[in-house]
Amino acid sequence: MRRRTLLQGMGAIAAATLSCTPTTRSQTGGVVVDDVSRLNECRVRRVVSCSCVDDVVAAVLQARREGVPVIASGRRCSQGGQSSIDDGVVLDLTPLNKIGVIDEIARTVTVQGGASWDDVQRALHPRGLALRTMQSSNVFTVAGSLAACIHGDDVNDSVIFSTVRSLTLVDALGQVRVLAPGDPLLPFVVGGYGLFGVVVEATLSVTTNSLMQHRARILRAVDVPAVFAQEIAGTNALFSARVCPAPSSFFDETIVETWTAANDTADASALELGREENVQRDRLILDASRRSPAGKETRWAIQRQNVSSSSSLSLTRNNVMRPPVAPAAFLVHDADSDSDIVQEYFVPVAGYSMFLAAAAKISLADKTNILEVKIRFVKANDDAVLSFALVDSFSFMISSNVQRTTAGLALAQRTTQRLVDAVIAAGGRHHLTYQTWARADQVARAWPRLPEFLAAKKAADPGLLFQSRFFRNCINL
Numbered sequence: 246m247r248r249r250t251l252l253q254g255m256g257a258i259a260a261a262t263l264s265c266t267p268t269t270r271s272q273t274g275g276v277v278v279d280d281v282s283r284l285n286e287c288r289v290r291r292v293v294s295c296s297c298v299d300d301v302v303a304a305v306l307q308a309r310r311e312g313v314p315v316i317a318s319g320r321r322c323s324q325g326g327q328s329s330i331d332d333g334v335v336l337d338l339t340p341l342n343k344i345g346v347i348d349e350i351a352r353t354v355t356v357q358g359g360a361s362w363d364d365v366q367r368a369l370h371p372r373g374l375a376l377r378t379m380q381s382s383n384v385f386t387v388a389g390s391l392a393a394c395i396h397g398d399d400v401n402d403s404v405i406f407s408t409v410r411s412l413t414l415v416d417a418l419g420q421v422r423v424l425a426p427g428d429p430l431l432p433f434v435v436g437g438y439g440l441f442g443v444v445v446e447a448t449l450s451v452t453t454n455s456l457m458q459h460r461a462r463i464l465r466a467v468d469v470p471a472v473f474a475q476e477i478a479g480t481n482a483l484f485s486a487r488v489c490p491a492p493s494s495f496f497d498e499t500i501v502e503t504w505t506a507a508n509d510t511a512d513a514s515a516l517e518l519g520r521e522e523n524v525q526r527d528r529l530i531l532d533a534s535r536r537s538p539a540g541k542e543t544r545w546a547i548q549r550q551n552v553s554s555s556s557s558l559s560l561t562r563n564n565v566m567r568p569p570v571a572p573a574a575f576l577v578h579d580a581d582s583d584s585d586i587v588q589e590y591f592v593p594v595a596g597y598s599m600f601l602a603a604a605a606k607i608s609l610a611d612k613t614n615i616l617e618v619k620i621r622f623v624k625a626n627d628d629a630v631l632s633f634a635l636v637d638s639f640s641f642m643i644s645s646n647v648q649r650t651t652a653g654l655a656l657a658q659r660t661t662q663r664l665v666d667a668v669i670a671a672g673g674r675h676h677l678t679y680q681t682w683a684r685a686d687q688v689a690r691a692w693p694r695l696p697e698f699l700a701a702k703k704a705a706d707p708g709l710l711f712q713s714r715f716f717r718n719c720i721n722l
């Protein structure tokens with residue numbers, strides 16, 4: 246366990262506050278909800294806590310009778326009104342979190358929609374099983390992850406869609422429906438941001454909790470695609486690369502990490518489930534990097550130093566995909582003056598260098614307070630109607646700190662729009678799960694299947710019962 250702490254300072258950070266902003270009662274009636282970025286306050290009529298499927302059905306039918314829009318929410322880590330609706334009803338699915346059958350022969354797990362990845366890992370671990378696809382952190386809910394059709398570090402299983410064996414959905418009529426692969430609705434529900442109904446249960450394919458060997462090295466950012474193609478593409482590795490945000494080698498030096506099948510057997514400590522450690526220490530280091538270029542240099546120097554000290558580390562797949570290797574608690578940031586946000590861009594492999602150069606130039610020009618740039622690989626797929634990587638792509642997840650002032654947010658929005666122009670020019674698109682700052686014309690160019698998505702939504706839910714602020718601002722234009 247002690248060796249694991251070595252990784253702590255270099256854990257995959259996607260900086261954002263990971264604690265849900267509490268729901269507060271509004272003086273003008275209703276309640277105010279927000280997301281982790283604390284930039285999307287929304288007054289809703291009520292928040293309904295759902296701990297069983299009947300609660301969901303009753304809440305959907307009640308909203309339908311009242312003619313009030315409704316939307317599901319998980320951990321509210323999406324950051325652009327995807328899980329809230331003005332004067333509507335928000336369903337809090339987090340109490341619906343039971344783990345059902347684990348089938349060791351078929352290697353599947355059945356879970357309720359509000360379960361977190363941490364809940365699922367705790368259930369799988371004693372059975373020698375692990376998740377195939379998960380984000381950079383295990384705090385998210387299963388249904389929230391399906392609704393955003395998330396991707397993770399696994400080179401082969403990069404997108405969650407292929408792990409879905411079935412889903413149970415409460416639709417706009419309050420009917421409980423089971424969708425299996427091949428069902429024409431599934432590509433709209435996965436990646437559908439809750440707009441086709443409430444996912445109350447999912448059966449996911451899982452894999453062996455094998456032992457994995459760590460390798461970290463420092464490369465130039467421009468060399469990442471070549472090294473990836475030669476050594477990593479086509480394997481079952483977990484892969485990520487972090488680009489230096491400090492001035493001394495801004496967007497140049499990169500720490501590349503891979504986890505590949507280990508030859509040796511696990512010792513007892515590797516078989517324990519890991520947990521978050523050194524939260525205060527890592528929070529201080531991250532905060533220093535938020536505050537000044539010198540702080541960024543210090544943090545990068547620590548991360549560089551950890552490259553050599555963490556070599557030859559072996560951990561189980563579950564432990565690679567949870568704290569302390571993939572920590573989350575140290576990201577909590579609730580300053581009044583500023584917020585941490587995430588944006589993500591998917592760039593076809595051939596457009597990598599072009600986007601890398603453009604992102605560096607835009608960030609420098611706009612003096613973006615970058616905390617981390619994390620690059621991963623996303624295998625080509627068009628399973629979901631709103632799939633983000635139609636050809637093999639690299640994703641750039643950019644975490645930054647923004648001032649919570651009118652000028653600060655206007656600048657952040659302009660920077661986002663420049664980056665969206667850059668990703669479209671490189672043949673790619675932005676992730677829809679973050680701030681909805683892209684212009685309508687950019688969204689239309691980046692996401693050409695949105696009209697098809699909207700038409701299917703209107704066919705499945707003609708009364709537009711399921712709505713979110715994101716739906717109104719970004720989809721139903």
Ligand SMILES: Cc1cc2nc3c(=O)[nH]c(=O)nc-3n(C[C@H](O)[C@H](O)[C@H](O)COP(=O)(O)OP(=O)(O)OC[C@H]3O[C@@H](n4cnc5c(N)ncnc54)[C@H](O)[C@@H]3O)c2cc1C
Nearest residue numbers: 319320321322323380381386388389392395396438439444
């Ligand atoms: C720090 C950080 C790191 C991240 N890393 C990654 C990453 O590595 N890869 C990646 O792809 N994304 C990543 N994300 C984005 C994140 O995966 C998505 O925003 C995800 O949707 C969050 O899950 P949640 O439980 O917080 O869902 P919420 O934010 O609560 O909801 C997200 C969407 O899911 C819908 N939803 C929630 N529950 C249900 C339900 N039961 N039925 C139907 N719809 C539902 C909501 O209506 C909403 O549209 C990251 C975000 C943060 C803040």
